[in-house]
Amino acid sequence: MVNTKVQLCGIELTNPIIPASGTFGFGQDFAALYDLNLLGTFSFKGTTLDPRDGNPPPRIAETPGGMLNAVGLQNPGVHRVISEELPRIASYFNKPVMANVSGFSLSEYVEVCALLDAQPQVGWLEVNISCPNVHGGGMAFGTDPEAAAQVTSAVKQVCKKPVIIKLSPNVTDVVAVARACEDAGADALSLINTLLGLRLNLKTRQPVLPFLTGGLSGPAVLPVALRMVYQVYEAVQIPLVGIGGVSSARDVIEMMLCGATAVQVGSANLVNPFACPDIIKALPDTMAELGITSLSDIIGGAH
Numbered sequence: 656m657v658n659t660k661v662q663l664c665g666i667e668l669t670n671p672i673i674p675a676s677g678t679f680g681f682g683q684d685f686a687a688l689y690d691l692n693l694l695g696t697f698s699f700k701g702t703t704l705d706p707r708d709g710n711p712p713p714r715i716a717e718t719p720g721g722m723l724n725a726v727g728l729q730n731p732g733v734h735r736v737i738s739e740e741l742p743r744i745a746s747y748f749n750k751p752v753m754a755n756v757s758g759f760s761l762s763e764y765v766e767v768c769a770l771l772d773a774q775p776q777v778g779w780l781e782v783n784i785s786c787p788n789v790h791g792g793g794m795a796f797g798t799d800p801e802a803a804a805q806v807t808s809a810v811k812q813v814c815k816k817p818v819i820i821k822l823s824p825n826v827t828d829v830v831a832v833a834r835a836c837e838d839a840g841a842d843a844l845s846l847i848n849t850l851l852g853l854r855l856n857l858k859t860r861q862p863v864l865p866f867l868t869g870g871l872s873g874p875a876v877l878p879v880a881l882r883m884v885y886q887v888y889e890a891v892q893i894p895l896v897g898i899g900g901v902s903s904a905r906d907v908i909e910m911m912l913c914g915a916t917a918v919q920v921g922s923a924n925l926v927n928p929f930a931c932p933d934i935i936k937a938l939p940d941t942m943a944e945l946g947i948t949s950l951s952d953i954i955g956g957a958h
Contacts, residue, residue, distance in 0.1 A: 657942045658949040659935075661695070663894060663917050664817035664842045666751055666778050668695035671907065671950060672935050675898055675921035676701050676755035676781065677726065681740045685924075686747040689932050695917060698753040698781050699740070702771070704763045706732035716854040716863040721873025721900070722922060723852050725864045728757050728786075733767045741776050751778025755821075757786050761809050769813040780814055781896075782806065785823040785848045797823035797848075800835035807839035817842035819896060824876075824883060825851050833887040845896035845919065846887060847880045873922040876900045881913050888914025888955055902930060904937040911950060912957040 659670040674685070676698040682691055691697065709729030716723040731740070744752055754771040758764035764782065771777050784797035784806050796802045803820065810818055820836040822829060824847035833844055849870025854863045862868075880899025888895055897915030901907060902923040910918045923930035938950075947953055 657939045657947065658951070659938055659942075660949075661916055661951050661954075663695075663896070664779060664819070666817070668917060670695050670935050670938065671911065671915075671917040672931050672938075673697055673753065673896065673917055673919045674924055674931055675919035676753075676783070677724070678921045678924045681736075681744060682748060683743060685928060688928055691748045692750060693932050693935055694750075696750055696753050696778065697748075698755045698919060699736075699744070700730050701728050701755045701757040701783055702730050702733050702736050702767060703728055703757050703759075704733055704767050706730065706735065711865055713863060713865070714869075716869060718852065718854060718871065718873070718875070720875030721871055722925075723854060723864060723869030723871055724849070725866050725869040727866075733770050737770060737774060741774055745776060752776050753779045753781050753819075755781045755783060756810075757783045758806075759786055760790050761805060764806050765809050765813055768810045768818075772814040772816050777816060779817045779819050779843075780810065781819045781821055781845055782810055783821045783848065785821070785825075795823055795825070797821075797832060798826050800831045803832050804835040804839035807836045807841050811840040819843040819845050821848055822846040822883075822887075823848050824879060824899075829883050830886050830890045833891050837891045837893050841893060843894040843896060843916075844887060844891065845898055847876070847883050847899045850876055850879065872899070874900045874902060877906060881909060884910060884915055885913040885957065889958065902926075902934075904934050904941040907934060907938065908941065908945065908947070908950075908953065911953050912955070914955045914958065916954055
């Protein structure tokens with residue numbers, strides 16, 4: 656028998672598979688297809704203080720080996736998430752859920768995190784620092800170590816539950832940002848978020864997406880994600896959640912060998928809604944094939 660259990664910030668997961676925020680909504684559509692309790696947990700839709708309609712269409716552009724998205728953080732706002740979405744999640748998911756938080760100012764991050772931290776269903780706060788800082792000239796919080804540390808420290812002051820900072824790959828030195836977040840009190844890090852990309856419509860000779868760029872995800876980004884997880888694992892002592900281009904059990908194991916304790920699956924859910932249960936089902940045979948008896952034993956095994 657193989658053991659797929661891992662511990663993420665002191666909370667046991669039956670397996671390391673976590674559908675990534677932005678690809679899974681609040682789980683309701685997928686719950687109609689399979690029992691979500693098969694999952695380690697899931698990271699629900701990025702939540703802001705106020706409701707957001709998101710960007711005008713088109714929001715998606717296909718690319719070789721992936722896709723660009725510019726959804727614009729469409730969500731119902733934290734108060735409706737608490738009053739409507741969390742009770743609905745409780746009807747089909749009986750494990751702690753990961754709350755993904757977005758914000759455009761320090762005070763917004765703090766308020767949203769404090770509200771979600773108080774919810775019994777929430778096990779972890781995953782804080783997305785790829786949002787533009789509206790009070791800091793529009794540069795994303797996650798591209799500057801000092802700004803990333805400020806968000807981390809402020810959120811930690813109002814949260815009792817583990818805080819996972821989600822790092823942007825659109826930086827020169829991801830290790831510097833990771834260390835700054837760890838020093839500011841982060842309990843774990845998740846990486847990577849999407850890479851900035853662009854596609855043109857050759858007939859109009861204009862960008863496909865109205866806001867020019869979008870976030871690149873899918874199999875094309877897996878090598879970048881593996882590289883960054885590997886580098887950050889060498890630099891910090893806190894757990895990592897690996898994200899980026901994962902679509903198979905072998906990808907999961909490769910990500911864990913690089914240093915991930917748990918692994919999020921993103922765009923693969925949009926291609927195949929059964930991607931996560933398929934990976935979970937394949938894990939034991941893949942582990943046996945590779946001579947792995949316990950997934951927790953291989954974390955960082957490539958170092």
